[in-house]
Amino acid sequence: MKRIDAIRIVSEEAEIQGAALIGNIGYPSRELYAVGDRQANFYMLGSMGLASSIGLGLSLARPGLRVMAIDGDGSVLMNLGTLATIARHARKNYLLVILDNCCYGSTGSQPSCTAGCADLAGIARGAGVSDVREANNAEGLRHALAGSGALLVRVDKGNAPVPIIDLSPAQILERFSGSLPPSGSS
Amino acid sequence: MTVDPTAAVYRGLKRAAIDFVASVPCINLKDLLLLVEADPAIVHVPATREEEGVGICAGAWIGGRRPALMMQNSGLGNSINALASLDQLYGIPLLMIISHRGGEGESISAQVPMGRLTPALLDAMEIPFSTPRPEDAEGAIARAWNTAAVEARPAAVLLDITFWRGG
Numbered sequence: 269m270k271r272i273d274a275i276r277i278v279s280e281e282a283e284i285q286g287a288a289l290i291g292n293i294g295y296p297s298r299e300l301y302a303v304g305d306r307q308a309n310f311y312m313l314g315s316m317g318l319a320s321s322i323g324l325g326l327s328l329a330r331p332g333l334r335v336m337a338i339d340g341d342g343s344v345l346m347n348l349g350t351l352a353t354i355a356r357h358a359r360k361n362y363l364l365v366i367l368d369n370c371c372y373g374s375t376g377s378q379p380s381c382t383a384g385c386a387d388l389a390g391i392a393r394g395a396g397v398s399d400v401r402e403a404n405n406a407e408g409l410r411h412a413l414a415g416s417g418a419l420l421v422r423v424d425k426g427n428a429p430v431p432i433i434d435l436s437p438a439q440i441l442e443r444f445s446g447s448l449p450p451s452g453s454s
Numbered sequence: 455m456t457v458d459p460t461a462a463v464y465r466g467l468k469r470a471a472i473d474f475v476a477s478v479p480c481i482n483l484k485d486l487l488l489l490v491e492a493d494p495a496i497v498h499v500p501a502t503r504e505e506e507g508v509g510i511c512a513g514a515w516i517g518g519r520r521p522a523l524m525m526q527n528s529g530l531g532n533s534i535n536a537l538a539s540l541d542q543l544y545g546i547p548l549l550m551i552i553s554h555r556g557g558e559g560e561s562i563s564a565q566v567p568m569g570r571l572t573p574a575l576l577d578a579m580e581i582p583f584s585t586p587r588p589e590d591a592e593g594a595i596a597r598a599w600n601t602a603a604v605e606a607r608p609a610a611v612l613l614d615i616t617f618w619r620g621g
Contacts, residue, residue, distance in 0.1 A: 290513075310516070314539025318509030321501075322540075325513025325521075328497055329474060333517070349502025353510075357499050437544045444516065451518040 269405055271367055272299040272428040274421050277406055278338055278365055279304025281413040287334035288448060290323040294374030295427040296338055296367065302430035307447035311433050311440050317347035320364050324354055327362035333448065334361050336413075341368040341382040348391065351418065355396030360416045369425045377425055389420040457588040459618050460485040463551065466595025466611075467522060472496065472549060474519035476507035480526035480553035482618040487524065504529030508536035512546045520599065522549040527556070527572040527612070528565070537579060537608050545606035549599045550581075552612050559615040576610055583610035587621040 279300060282289040290310045291297035297311040312319050323337030344350065344366055354364060370383035382388060392400045399417030403409040412419050435443075463486055467475075475490050476499045477483070491498050497519070501507035504525045511521035525533075530552065541548050555562070556569015576583050582601055586594035595611055602609040 312540070314543055315509065315536045318505065318512075318536055318540060321506045321509025322513035322516070325474075325476075325499070325510035325515075326517045327513070328499065328510075329514040329517025329519045347503070347506055347509075349506055353499065353502055353506065441516070441544045441546075448517070 269409070269421075269423050270426070270428070271296065271369055271373070271423040272303060272430070273406065274367055274409055274423050275299045275338065276303040277409050278336065278413065279306070279309075281410060282308070282336055285334050287336045288326060288444070290319045290326070290335070290337035292319045292338050292340050292343055295430070296340060298430045298433055299428050300338065301433045302428070307443045310444045311435070313433070313437060313440075317343050319343060320347065320350040320354065323364065324350070324358055324362060327358060330448065330451070331359055331361060336363045336365060339364060339366045340373070341366065341370060341388060342372045342380045344388055345381055345386070351392045351395035351397060354418065355398070358416070363413065363416050364418045365413070366418060366420050367423050368420055369423045371425050373425065373427055389418070392418040392420070456620050459588040459591065459613070459620060460489070462588045462591040463595060463613070464489045466592040469592055469596040470520065470549065470599035472520050472522045472599065474511065474514040474521040475499070475524060476501045476510045476521065477524040478502075478504050478507060478526070478529050480555070482553040482613070482615070483524055483526075483551075490524070504532040505536045508533050508540060508548065511548050512540050512544075515546055515548070520603070522551055522599075524551045525553070527552050527554045528568050530572060530575055531568060534575070534579065537581065541608050547602035547606055548608040549595070549602050550608055550610040551595070552610055553618070554612040554614040557614045557616070559619065572612065576612075581608050581610050583612050585612045585614065586617075588617060589621065591617075
């Protein structure tokens with residue numbers, strides 16, 4: 269499965285679930301913007317490694333809101349502690365989707381440790397995440413997106429030829445915040 | 455009358471209506487973290503690394519909370535990219551309560567270099583900070599949050615070893 273196709277499925281499912289969706293730095297956010305831009309997408313333009321943390325903070329601030337974050341193997345490897353924090357603190361409203369293409373796709377596809385022997389699903393389980401799912405195809409991915417905890421999706425290497433996101437950081441934040449239901453209701 | 459430093463910081467948090475805290479511990483934050491953990495009005499998320507705490511707090515603010523990050527100044531070094539390319543980029547407020555080690559009274563040599571560099575690092579990052587005595591801490595913390603919220607940026611309060619000994 270191409271990563272952009274996985275991102276399209278996550279985006280569609282987020283819309284169905286009424287979920288706020290955090291997009292990871294680099295091409296994943298650009299692909300998300302290209303295939304499924306919506307107000308409730310937060311495109312993380314910097315701060316590599318923190319998509320999962322932003323999603324966790326949002327989900328804890330809004331226990332009634334469904335929150336998903338799209339992360340990558342390189343980014344999770346940069347912030348492995350996030351899996352332990354999610355295991356200890358995340359509630360059922362949060363799902364971390366890790367798209368594993370075994371490389372740093374936005375910087376020239378240098379192999380990451382998941383190209384070797386690192387198993388992020390196993391690491392998530394070891395960190396204590398109770399619901400860890402894995403998907404290798406579109407149907408499995410769609411089904412697994414109903415879960416909480418962490419979902420590891422194996423995708424092909426390579427970026428789709430999509431443009432830069434033509435929104436300012438302030439616009440991204442304003443749109444995203446405006447899409448959230450009022451605090452009292454979720 | 456002496457002011458209990460931990461109580462003064464906690465009163466500052468309450469005056470600022472902080473309702474979300476991410477933390478990485480320091481011995482000087484020990485009692486404060488117990489108060490925060492026990493406070494039903496505050497969601498407390500111990501983080502594994504300070505940078506992770508910046509991300510968690512950013513998400514909490516987007517969700518409508520008033521977040522603070524509590525850490526040792528060593529954690530400033532672990533957070534710099536996130537403070538710049540997340541909080542400063544998007545205009546996200548954050549109150550940073552920092553135990554500032556490495557100065558007068560420090561017993562651990564490894565704390566000294568980063569302790570000496572911390573104010574200059576904050577200056578270089580254009581993060582406003584104050585260094586109150588215990589009797590001024592409540593107001594300083596409330597003002598720091600106000601700066602963070604009004605100016606949509608991180609603001610810090612540096613609390614050194616002398617502070618924790620009662621000023």
